Every structure is written in structure tokens, then in C-alpha cells.
Amino acid sequence: MTIAPTQKALSQLEADAPHSLVVRFGAEQPLKMDAGVDLKPFQIAYQTYGTLNAAKSNAILLCHALTGDQHVANVHPITGKPGWWEVMVGPGKPIDTDRYFVIASNVVGGCMGTTGPASTNPATGRAWSIDLPLVTIRDMVRAQAMLIDHLGIETLFAVIGGSMGGMQVLQWAASYPERVFTAMPIATAAKHSSQNIAFHEVGRQSVMADPEWRGGRYLDAGVSPTKGLAVARMAAHITYLSEEALQRKFGRKLQGRDAPTFSFDADFQIENYLRYQGNSFVDRFDANSYLYVTRACDYFDLAEDYGGSLAAAFKGSKTRFCVVSFDSDWLYPTSASRAIVHALNAAAASVSFVEIDTDRGHDAFLLNVPEFIATTRGFLEAAARARGIPMPSGKGG
Amino acid sequence: MTIAPTQKALSQLEADAPHSLVVRFGAEQPLKMDAGVDLKPFQIAYQTYGTLNAAKSNAILLCHALTGDQHVANVHPITGKPGWWEVMVGPGKPIDTDRYFVIASNVVGGCMGTTGPASTNPATGRAWSIDLPLVTIRDMVRAQAMLIDHLGIETLFAVIGGSMGGMQVLQWAASYPERVFTAMPIATAAKHSSQNIAFHEVGRQSVMADPEWRGGRYLDAGVSPTKGLAVARMAAHITYLSEEALQRKFGRKLQGRDAPTFSFDADFQIENYLRYQGNSFVDRFDANSYLYVTRACDYFDLAEDYGGSLAAAFKGSKTRFCVVSFDSDWLYPTSASRAIVHALNAAAASVSFVEIDTDRGHDAFLLNVPEFIATTRGFLEAAARARGIPMPSGKGG
Structure with missing residues (x-):
């Protein structure tokens, strides 16, 4: 006998019909997962802020951390709290929504509207639960690439994210180097350490x-x-x-x-x-x-897909990288960022590296840390000039 | 309706009738607990190794860590594994059972025979469970002092312990300075930090x-x-x-x-x-x-009992201290040991301080770390000479 509740749980409702924009991919557009399974149909829930310019040159993809979501710069529909990165994203902020078209999607495996274990499995009418194939960071990024295709964007001006979001940034730069003008992996690592696992x-x-x-x-x-x-x-x-x-x-x-x-x-x-x-x-x-x-992070070891050489993952890359770490972060310490920088140097990639001095630990990337905010603003402004993205009207330039 | 199992659980059996020496204190000798309660009757389970000399000058009390026990240098009665400090304690070892009389007791609140929550509450015939008053490090040490009295020992040659054992060492030195000839707090702290809690x-x-x-x-x-x-x-x-x-x-x-x-x-x-x-x-x-x-450790803040001054806890102490930390220990880092050393210096106490270079982390105090073992041997030998404890026969002197 199976239990058949009359009403869906809150998490299943949000998973199926989120408070977000949603793109649904049918059986003809499966997500080819590292687990060896074609996930179909599936959907991606996302938010956008700002306007895509005519040249489609000003799109920034923000990748969220472990338990983050697409609600970067709007009130969260469940908690009623501000978006998780309002300190960084908005009009006049470093990730300036007057200048850039900002996209943030919930990861595959998440629970805020992109297909995840709480989503309804169309084959059973019940939640996927742990029947959903395991998800990898690369699966998350493949799904994001499908979203970017759907939005008609060829090259992202920037891919930015901290923690698990930074892993997605690294995977983007490795998997789709020609589609990433700048990449900003923050407080992250190219592989999960034993302690992380x-x-x-x-x-x-x-x-x-x-x-x-x-x-x-x-x-x-x-x-x-x-x-x-x-x-x-x-x-x-x-x-x-x-x-x-x-x-x-x-x-x-x-x-x-x-x-x-x-x-x-x-x-x-x-x-x-x-x-x-x-x-x-x-x-x-x-x-x-x-x-x-958590499992997606644990499985992440970018070098593994490139014969054990992290430099090989970035070989020939034209992407401009800005790697950021925080000196009091013991989860993804500066040494993990340095390993990324060394690989980028070995690959002759363009890379800036900043270690921010703060006592706030890993979560510093979510907080109002002035040096970090100034770093992000400066890096993006320089990259925007290089990309020829105009300043917002009324701000000179 | 109360559930009345026909047989006591394993932990309750060991708590009441342990595989150890046991001393029982009757109602006339209560343990005066910091919680404001007289615990009576209560019992202490302990092991001894070696022989107390005629001058009663060669007794060493070993204080165990969080989940340790009195089975320091014998096969553990439950697990069948060697004692937890056989690397350090035994004939010819730094804590030489041919030379010293070694005592180790299970702490109050433990589960290996000293009164703890699994012990039978005589008032109910059932396990104390969480009706047992909360235990502090000072309570543990008070009980140990009663055991030492029972054994007829006035002054301990040494009190030694790591981690929570080190807290007991510090408490011994503060509460009973005249009874502690040498004190060796290892990989410990004089108070629990926010992260520890x-x-x-x-x-x-x-x-x-x-x-x-x-x-x-x-x-x-x-x-x-x-x-x-x-x-x-x-x-x-x-x-x-x-x-x-x-x-x-x-x-x-x-x-x-x-x-x-x-x-x-x-x-x-x-x-x-x-x-x-x-x-x-x-x-x-x-x-x-x-x-x-765990609660006993969290409550531990030795300075608090001395007007907030850790130095005041050791004022006038004649005890010889050897403070040991391990450079890769992030639970009780070297900075916590340095704070103890600074207080001892301020109190004009005799203190040696050694930071051991090892990558093995907090558990290094339990492991075969040659520099640590040599340090312990050297410190105890010098102290034994000062105390006039003869070398074991046949080993010169």
C-alpha cells in the first residue's frame, strides 16, 4: 500500500510551479547527465534583472552556492527576505543592472523550480525523490548552457559565483571557453578536499x-x-x-x-x-x-576530466579570469584558489588574483566586505570597456 | 505506564559494575557539585599501573579526554582494543610504570563505571539519565581528589592529560596547587571558544x-x-x-x-x-x-572563577608546568596554549612550552609522535630528579 497524501508538500509545489520565470525542455531536448541518463522533460527556473542589449554582449550569469537559488536581487518568495546578493547586484551596484543583463538560475538538483528531487517525476506522478539521477557540477552547467541558448545569447560577458557557484564558473570556463568573456570564481576550489567531503x-x-x-x-x-x-x-x-x-x-x-x-x-x-x-x-x-x-560538490574534480591536469582544462582559453579568496575562509582556503591561479598561469590564461583580508570566513562572499565589492566593480568595469559595453546613460563614460 | 525491560542495557551494566577497580563513596561523603547538588552515593572507577613507593612521591594521575576512560594501558573491556595511551604509558615508556604509580579514573558523567547518566539512580532504581545534575570540569577534579585521598596520596608527582584531560590538569593546578608537583596540560585550552561550543x-x-x-x-x-x-x-x-x-x-x-x-x-x-x-x-x-x-567542556572557563584573570588562577603556584600544543591542531590551537603560558608567566610560575611540529592535528596527543614522546620523557625525568624519585632498578641513575 502506498501513502497518497491529498496535497503536495510545500517544497514539491515550489519545485513544480515556482515563483520564477521557467523554461521547460521537452523530450526532444533532454539534459544529458554525467550519470549516463537523459533527463526529460526537465525545467529551469530563473530570474533576470536589467535588459539585454542589442548586441547581446552584456549578459552576466550568476551561479548560486549550495543552498542559494535564483532569487539574487528580489525578495525571496518563501522567506520574504532580500535576495542573497543584493549587496552586489542592482542599479549602480558592481553588478550593475542598469548596465548588464543579469541571469540567475536554480541549479539542477535544487528545490526552487529547476528539476530536482522534489519535482514531480512525470513517469510516476510522485516526487522524483532519490530516483532522480545524481547531479554533477557539469550537469548544472550543461543545463545553464541550454538556458543561455534559449535566451539567444552566444557569449556571456561574465560568469560569476562563489563557493559551489565558483565551481560552476570554473566548469563553464572549461566546457565553453568561447562563450565566457570573463570568469570570476570566488571562494571556491577546483576540487573538493577530503575535509570538504x-x-x-x-x-x-x-x-x-x-x-x-x-x-x-x-x-x-x-x-x-x-x-x-x-x-x-x-x-x-x-x-x-x-x-x-x-x-x-x-x-x-x-x-x-x-x-x-x-x-x-x-x-x-x-x-x-x-x-x-x-x-x-x-x-x-x-x-x-x-x-x-552536497554530492555534486563532492564529485567535483575539474582536473580529472583533463587527464589530471587542471591547466589542461583551461588550455588556449581567451577568458579573462579574476580569482578571489578570503584569508579567513577555512572551507575553501586561499591555497585552493592559488591552485586555480597556478593552473591558469600554466595555461597562459589572463588572470587576476585577489586575496581579501577579512575575518568573516567563507560567507564573506555574501557580505558587505568593501574591498571585495570594490574588486568586483573594478574588474567588471575594465572587462566591460574591453568588451565595449557602454556605461549606463547619464553616467558619462 | 512505564516500560520495564527485564535486562539492563550494556552501558548501564558497565556504568554500575565496571571492569575496573571501584571506590564507592557513601552518603557521608557526597560529591559537592557546581550545580549546587550533593551527589550521593557515587562511585569512581579507576585503573592503576605500577607501584606506589614508600614515600608516596611517585604517583601520576592521568586525566582522559572527552570519550576516553580509565583503560589507559590495558586491553579495553568493551572494544578489546589496546589502551588509549599505550604509546606513552608502560614499562620503559615515558610514563614509566616501572618508576611511577599511574592512576587513571573515569570522569564523573562518564559511562565506564564512575557515576554518570547511565548509572542507576538509587532513588529510582532506574538510570539517572538526564536527571543527573550537570557535571563541570571542576566536579570531575573534585571527585579525582577524593580518589587520591582514598589512595592515601598527599601530593601527586604529576597530573597529565590532553584535550578535556588538559582542562582537568589546569583545574587541578588551580584548585589544589600544593598537591600537584608537575602539571602537563596537552592540546587544550583554559576556556572553550565559540567554535568549540x-x-x-x-x-x-x-x-x-x-x-x-x-x-x-x-x-x-x-x-x-x-x-x-x-x-x-x-x-x-x-x-x-x-x-x-x-x-x-x-x-x-x-x-x-x-x-x-x-x-x-x-x-x-x-x-x-x-x-x-x-x-x-x-x-x-x-x-x-x-x-x-561535551557540556562540561563548554562550561569550562577557568579564569571566570578568578575574577576573569587566568594568571590569578595560578598565583603563587610552585607547580612545574609543561604546556604542549600541536601546530596542526585547529580544535585547541597553539594560540590557546600560548594564552595559558602567558598567564603562567604573569603568575611567575615555572613553565616550559613546546609546540610540536606535526600534521596530525588534535589527535596527535594520542599518537606515536616522536618529538612529543621525547618531550614528555625529558620533562618527567627532570621533574623526577627534582622530586627525588629513583630510577627503576637496573637502569642506573
Whole structure:
């Protein structure tokens, strides 16, 4: 007997009919996945900001991080919070929507409208769940290329992203070098380290240990492994912040009291903060999607597709690269960015490298870090001049 | 209706009747706990190695780490594995059982025979569970002092321990300076940082998220939150190893296959290793004990009891200190040891400080790291000469 809930879960509704632009690809346009499967039909949910110019030369693709989405610069339809990169994207901002046509799509395997495990499998009428083939970073990028084709854009002015988004940037530059004028991989790595895999595995095990995960088929039963997913998010969240930032922000401060309770309540502010991060995450993210996107990162090793040589991935590239790291980022440390830069140098590619001095850790790429924002503005302005993209009207130029 | 299993769970049996020496303190000798409660009766399980000399001048107390126990240098009664510090403790080893009388006791709140949450609460006949008052590092040390009294020892030649054991060493030196001839805090900190608390909180939430935790009363039902505890252990285990050690040992190596499975199986060796660590841990450790010992560390802030001045904790101390850190330890980094050294210097205490160069991370204190072993041997030999402890017979002197 199968459980047949009368109503779809929130995550399945968003997955199928998102608050976004959507392009649907029919059976004649499958996504050829690294798992060896043709995914068909499938859909991509995306947002755009600004206007594509007549020359179609001003398009920027933004690639989101692990649990990000396409809602870069608009109020998020589920959380009601601002977009995740409003500090960087908008009129007059470094990624200037008065000048550029900005595209952001939800990744394959996500849960905000692009086909993912919470989407309805047309063959069964139920959620794909873990029957969806595993997704790779290259699959995500292949799907994005189909979206860019659909939008009639030949060459992207820029592909930009941090963390898992930066992996997509690197994959774009390797897979479609002629379609990427500039590439900005931020706070990322060309392959997942053993420690990176380890933290992701803890998160996955936490989700799968929750009995409400139900072998992955929780949406059929109208439930969700929220406790396991919240713990996964708590563990991951620690890796997004530097030890210094935690100490400065929380230290050993108690939560609204003068003395510890001698109980397992959240005595310390840091405990309260983590619990909040865990609990709020489960309201906006699908647990199976979390398994898929973490796995995609773990499988990422760009050099592997090029005989073990990362330089070979970029051989002959005309793309202008700007590699950015943050010195307090211990998840994707500067050494990982340096490895990318060394490969780009070996490939004789054009590359700028900036290590930003900040104590805010990995999440610095999402925050108002003035040196980072100025770096992005300067790099893009120089590249726009080289590409001949006019300044917005009324701003000289 | 209460569930009444016919047989006690393994952890409760070991907690009540351990494979160890045991000293029981009756109602007339309560443990005065920081929680404001007199714990009575209670018991301490311990092991000894070597012989106490006539002058009672050669006793060394070893303090174990978070999930360690008293089985330092004998086969572990549950796992069948060697003791956790056989590399350091034994005949002819740096902590030479031919020369010293070595004592190791299980901490209060533990699960190997000293009173902890798995022990039977005499008032109810059931496991204490989370009705046991919260335990602090100072409580652990108070109990150890009662054991040392019971053994008729006035002054310990040395108190030695790593990680949470190092916290106990610091507490011993502060609480009972006249009873500690030498103190060796290893890979530890005088207070838990925000990041330290954060990782422990993830572990606790993982245990408590497991429905088999049953509000803490799982032993009554003859079950155990093994899945949540395993995930907690996996997360903690990452913090015990350095990024470099993980990369060297596992890197991105696949587990017994040539290509990834495109599934959520353990593709990578690091995943398999972590799952093994998690699964084997639950066979030897009680989940509630894990909550208690992590909480004890989080509450630890030695300076707090001395008006916020760590130096004040050691004022007038005649103890000889040897502080040891490992340069790749990111859980209790060298900076935390330096803070201890600075305080000891400010208190005009006798202190040696050694930072060991190794890529093995926090767990280096448990491993065969030659420089560390030589350091321990040298420091103890010099101190033994100062204390007038003779060399073992047949070894000159």
C-alpha cells in the first residue's frame, strides 16, 4: 500500500510551479547527465534583472552556492527576505543592472523550480525523490548552457559565483571557453578536499539518520526529515564562519541570562544562533536536494576530466579570469584558489588574483566586505570597456 | 505506564559494575557539585599501573579526554582494543610504570563505571539519565581528589592529560596547587571558544534529534539513539584531524572501486572511515554521557572563577608546568596554549612550552609522535630528579 497524501508538500509545489520565470525542455531536448541518463522533460527556473542589449554582449550569469537559488536581487518568495546578493547586484551596484543583463538560475538538483528531487517525476506522478539521477557540477552547467541558448545569447560577458557557484564558473570556463568573456570564481576550489567531503558526508548522514527521511520518500507521506536537516545545516554553518568571527560575534556570551542554566538548554548565544540557522533552513530547503547538491560538490574534480591536469582544462582559453579568496575562509582556503591561479598561469590564461583580508570566513562572499565589492566593480568595469559595453546613460563614460 | 525491560542495557551494566577497580563513596561523603547538588552515593572507577613507593612521591594521575576512560594501558573491556595511551604509558615508556604509580579514573558523567547518566539512580532504581545534575570540569577534579585521598596520596608527582584531560590538569593546578608537583596540560585550552561550543552543540542536537533518545530516557526502554550519536561522533571526528592529515590519508580516494557509484553510498574512503568511526563509537559510549562531557567542556572557563584573570588562577603556584600544543591542531590551537603560558608567566610560575611540529592535528596527543614522546620523557625525568624519585632498578641513575 502506498501513502497518497491529498496535497503536495510545500517544497514539491515550489519545485513544480515556482515563483520564477521557467523554461521547460521537452523530450526532444533532454539534459544529458554525467550519470549516463537523459533527463526529460526537465525545467529551469530563473530570474533576470536589467535588459539585454542589442548586441547581446552584456549578459552576466550568476551561479548560486549550495543552498542559494535564483532569487539574487528580489525578495525571496518563501522567506520574504532580500535576495542573497543584493549587496552586489542592482542599479549602480558592481553588478550593475542598469548596465548588464543579469541571469540567475536554480541549479539542477535544487528545490526552487529547476528539476530536482522534489519535482514531480512525470513517469510516476510522485516526487522524483532519490530516483532522480545524481547531479554533477557539469550537469548544472550543461543545463545553464541550454538556458543561455534559449535566451539567444552566444557569449556571456561574465560568469560569476562563489563557493559551489565558483565551481560552476570554473566548469563553464572549461566546457565553453568561447562563450565566457570573463570568469570570476570566488571562494571556491577546483576540487573538493577530503575535509570538504567529510563535512558534507556528516550532513547527509544526519538527514538520512532521521527516520522521517523514510528512505528518501518522505514527500509521498507528507512529512520531512526536518530534525536531521537542521543538524546538517548547523554543522555546515560552522564551516561558513571563521573562528575569529565566531569569537568576535558570540564568544562565550550567554543567551539573555547572567549564569548558565546547568541544563541542555541553549545557554550560549552561539547555541541559540546555530539552532535558529538550522530551524529556519528547513522551512526553505528540501532535504533530498541537500543530498544532491552536497554530492555534486563532492564529485567535483575539474582536473580529472583533463587527464589530471587542471591547466589542461583551461588550455588556449581567451577568458579573462579574476580569482578571489578570503584569508579567513577555512572551507575553501586561499591555497585552493592559488591552485586555480597556478593552473591558469600554466595555461597562459589572463588572470587576476585577489586575496581579501577579512575575518568573516567563507560567507564573506555574501557580505558587505568593501574591498571585495570594490574588486568586483573594478574588474567588471575594465572587462566591460574591453568588451565595449557602454556605461549606463547619464553616467558619462 | 512505564516500560520495564527485564535486562539492563550494556552501558548501564558497565556504568554500575565496571571492569575496573571501584571506590564507592557513601552518603557521608557526597560529591559537592557546581550545580549546587550533593551527589550521593557515587562511585569512581579507576585503573592503576605500577607501584606506589614508600614515600608516596611517585604517583601520576592521568586525566582522559572527552570519550576516553580509565583503560589507559590495558586491553579495553568493551572494544578489546589496546589502551588509549599505550604509546606513552608502560614499562620503559615515558610514563614509566616501572618508576611511577599511574592512576587513571573515569570522569564523573562518564559511562565506564564512575557515576554518570547511565548509572542507576538509587532513588529510582532506574538510570539517572538526564536527571543527573550537570557535571563541570571542576566536579570531575573534585571527585579525582577524593580518589587520591582514598589512595592515601598527599601530593601527586604529576597530573597529565590532553584535550578535556588538559582542562582537568589546569583545574587541578588551580584548585589544589600544593598537591600537584608537575602539571602537563596537552592540546587544550583554559576556556572553550565559540567554535568549540558550536561543534559540541551540533553533536548534542544530533543526539537529541534522534527519536530513540526519548527525552533522555532511552535506557528505560532498552533502546539507544545510536544514529544521532554516530552522526555526532562523525562531526566531532573531523575536528580531531587536520585538513592536511585527511588529505594525505584519504584525499579523494575512492572506496574499493575505480569510479563513483552515482549514489549516496560511501564512494570516498573518507566517507567510509567516518561512518566506521561513528558506528563503532556507539558500541562503547553512552549517548547521555556524550551530552554531559561535551557540556562540561563548554562550561569550562577557568579564569571566570578568578575574577576573569587566568594568571590569578595560578598565583603563587610552585607547580612545574609543561604546556604542549600541536601546530596542526585547529580544535585547541597553539594560540590557546600560548594564552595559558602567558598567564603562567604573569603568575611567575615555572613553565616550559613546546609546540610540536606535526600534521596530525588534535589527535596527535594520542599518537606515536616522536618529538612529543621525547618531550614528555625529558620533562618527567627532570621533574623526577627534582622530586627525588629513583630510577627503576637496573637502569642506573
